[in-house]
Each structure stands twice: as structure tokens, then as C-alpha cells.
Amino acid sequence: MERELPASLLMFIASRSAANRIFEALQERGFDDVTIAQSRLMMGIDPEGTRLSVLAERAQIAKQTATALVDKLERAGYVERVVDPTDGRARLVRMTARAKKAIPHARAEEERIEQEWRAHLGAERMQQLRDALTELRMITDPYQ
Amino acid sequence: MERELPASLLMFIASRSAANRIFEALQERGFDDVTIAQSRLMMGIDPEGTRLSVLAERAQIAKQTATALVDKLERAGYVERVVDPTDGRARLVRMTARAKKAIPHARAEEERIEQEWRAHLGAERMQQLRDALTELRMITDPYQ
DNA sequence: TATAGTAGTTCGTTGATAGGACTAGTTTAG
DNA sequence: CTAAACTAGTCCTATCAACGAACTACTATA
Numbered sequence: 577m578e579r580e581l582p583a584s585l586l587m588f589i590a591s592r593s594a595a596n597r598i599f600e601a602l603q604e605r606g607f608d609d610v611t612i613a614q615s616r617l618m619m620g621i622d623p624e625g626t627r628l629s630v631l632a633e634r635a636q637i638a639k640q641t642a643t644a645l646v647d648k649l650e651r652a653g654y655v656e657r658v659v660d661p662t663d664g665r666a667r668l669v670r671m672t673a674r675a676k677k678a679i680p681h682a683r684a685e686e687e688r689i690e691q692e693w694r695a696h697l698g699a700e701r702m703q704q705l706r707d708a709l710t711e712l713r714m715i716t717d718p719y720q
Numbered sequence: 721m722e723r724e725l726p727a728s729l730l731m732f733i734a735s736r737s738a739a740n741r742i743f744e745a746l747q748e749r750g751f752d753d754v755t756i757a758q759s760r761l762m763m764g765i766d767p768e769g770t771r772l773s774v775l776a777e778r779a780q781i782a783k784q785t786a787t788a789l790v791d792k793l794e795r796a797g798y799v800e801r802v803v804d805p806t807d808g809r810a811r812l813v814r815m816t817a818r819a820k821k822a823i824p825h826a827r828a829e830e831e832r833i834e835q836e837w838r839a840h841l842g843a844e845r846m847q848q849l850r851d852a853l854t855e856l857r858m859i860t861d862p863y864q
Numbered sequence: 865t866a867t868a869g870t871a872g873t874t875c876g877t878t879g880a881t882a883g884g885a886c887t888a889g890t891t892t893a894g
Numbered sequence: 895c896t897a898a899a900c901t902a903g904t905c906c907t908a909t910c911a912a913c914g915a916a917c918t919a920c921t922a923t924a
Contacts, residue, residue: 583850584734584735584833586856587734587738589860589861591728593861594726595732613879628903629902629903637881640905641880641881644881660902664890666889667902693727693856696856697856702852704845706730709727709731709734709849710730712837713725715840717737718737771871771872772871773870773871773872781912784873787872788912789910789911807921809871809918809920809921810871810872
């Protein structure tokens with residue numbers, strides 16, 4: 577007889593499982609030089625490019641950490657830094673063709689996971705789960 | 721208009737928020753020399769003590785990582801290593817009085833978070849959320 | 865009893881994270 | 895219109911987390 581685990585811990589278990597699976601799916605498809613933290617940062621990049629400080633804020637990490645991650649992503653050919661035409665101090669981090677090629681693979685694995693979870697819970701409960709999580713985001717996500 | 725975020729990412733956002741809050745609550749109460757990774761490891765310790773390899777498995781980390789975390793926890797006075805009477809190679813990691821004093825503070829903050837979430841979603845939907853997450857654990861937690 | 869296996873540690877390396885100080889460019893107050 | 899305040903990003907440095915490989919000490923087994 578085990579105590580009821582806190583909801584947040586159950587979320588941690590499930591989200592880590594999903595992150596690992598997406599990470600492994602990318603590895604197997606040749607994107608084996610990118611880490612989970614790096615992909616999390618990349619997820620925040622807009623199509624037209626995004627400032628480093630915005631990426632840091634979205635990923636909830638310090639600017640210095642974002643700099644280090646972008647350095648590695650740049651060396652591995654996933655992103656490039658271009659000057660921001662509207663502000664000489666700033667630079668836009670943009671995805672390269674290589675990063676764009678990785679996205680569908682990540683999305684596909686994401687989709688597979690959601691399908692499996694839906695199959696396990698049933699469509700209705702899965703939808704309720706999504707709705708509840710989306711609402712919780714309002715009080716747990718400091719950035720929208 | 722933003723795309724629907726994957727359920728796993730929403731879980732990540734909420735669980736990180738909760739982990740940070742528990743971490744900060746402990747910091748404020750004087751347990752300021754323990755990190756999130758270290759507390760996660762400690763959560764796996766049974767009342768009578770637990771082998772390091774079991775802790776590693778529960779936290780899903782390598783033995784070497786667990787050794788390093790236990791080293792730090794031991795130096796900070798949160799755990800002690802005692803010989804396992806049933807096996808001379810093994811040692812049991814046990815909480816000290818200091819660690820036991822921290823538990824109620826962590827549990828209290830955990831409880832506050834659940835209350836807030838319940839207030840936000842309503843009791844019924846919160847219960848449905850818990851149930852769905854508990855069921856998902858069966859297919860996302862490699863260790864029970 | 866020799867050998868195969870297990871628990872834990874040590875060594876060495878990589879990645880993530882951030883505080884503080886700094887440079888270059890921008891905004892604003894007077 | 896300039897001096898001062900501010901902002902974006904980087905560099906330096908330090909700590910923590912994580913793990914492969916090799917090792918020691920002990921246990922189980924053939």
C-alpha cells in the first residue's frame with residue numbers, strides 16, 4: 577500500500593518519459609548531437625528567428641545558459657545567429673535547414689505518444705486531461 | 721493563435737513549477753544546501769534505509785550519479801551510510817534527523833500546490849486529473 | 865575452491881546552470 | 895545634442911548533474 581503520489585510528481589514521470597522518447601527518436605534518425613536541453617531551447621525559436629534573451633525567458637533559463645546552448649547548437653549546425661535589423665545590440669537565433677528537417681520527426685514521435693496515451697485512457701478522458709493541463713498552465717507558466 | 725501544446729509539455733511546465741516551489745519553500749526554511757536532484761534522490765529512501773543501487777533505479781540515474789549525490793547529502797548531514805547486515809558489499813542509505821525534519825515542510829508545500837490546483841480546476845476535475853495521471857504512470861514509469 | 869557475478873566507488877569527461885563583470889549599442893533626461 | 899542610464903549578449907569562472915569505464919571488496923555458484 578503506497579501513499580498517493582502528488583499530481584506534480586506523476587506529471588514529472590510522464591513528461592520525462594515523453595521527453596526521453598522524443599530524444600531517442602531523434603537520435604535514431606541521425607540527429608544524435610543534440611541534447612534535451614538544446615531541443616527545449618530550439619522549441620522556442622519562431623520561424624523568422626528569435627532573440628536569445630527571449631529564448632532564455634521562454635525556456636526559463638539564464639541568458640548565459642542560453643548563450644552556451646546556442647553556441648553548441650550553432651557548432652552542430654542547427655542554428656545560426658544573424659543581426660537583428662531593428663537593434664544593433666541584438667541578434668536573431670534562426671533555425672538552419674538541418675533543424676527544420678528534424679522537426680517533423682520530433683512532432684511525429686510526439687503524436688505517437690499522444691495516440692498511445694489516448695488509447696490507454698480513452699479519447700474523452702484524454703481530452704479532459706489536456707483541458708485540465710491547459711488550464712493549469714495559467715497558474716504554473718510564468719510566461720503566458 | 722498558438723498551436724496546441726503536447727500534453728507532455730504541459731505536464732513538464734506544471735511539474736517544474738511545483739518542483740521549484742517546493743525547492744524554494746525548503747530553502748526559506750533553512751534547508752538551503754540541498755538541490756532538486758538531491759531531494760529527488762532522497763524521496764526514494766525507505767524509513768529503514770535503502771541501497772544506493774535501488775535509489776539509482778528509482779530516480780532513473782546511474783549508480784555513479786547516485787554515489788555523487790549521496791556523497792553531497794552525507795556531507796550536508798541529510799543521510800548516512802550504514803552497512804547492510806544482510807550483504808557485506810551493500811550499504812543502506814538512511815535519512816538523518818535533519819532530513820526527517822525537512823519532510824513535513826516539503827509535504828506541506830506539496831499540499832498547498834494541490835489545493836491551489838484543486839481550487840483552480842474544481843474538485844471533480846482535479847480528481848479526474850489525478851486518476852488519469854495515475855493510469856498513465858503504468859505506461860510511462862519503467863519502475864512500477 | 866576457483867570463478868562468475870554484484871554493490872559500490874573512483875576517475876575522467878561532458879553538459880547544464882548561473883553570478884558577476886564586461887562590451888557594444890540604444891534610449892532618455894536635461 | 896550630449897551625458898547618463900539602460901539593454902543585449904558574451905566571457906570568465908564555478909558548481910552541479912550525469913555517466914562510461916575501470917576498479918575493489920564481497921557473495922554466490924559450479
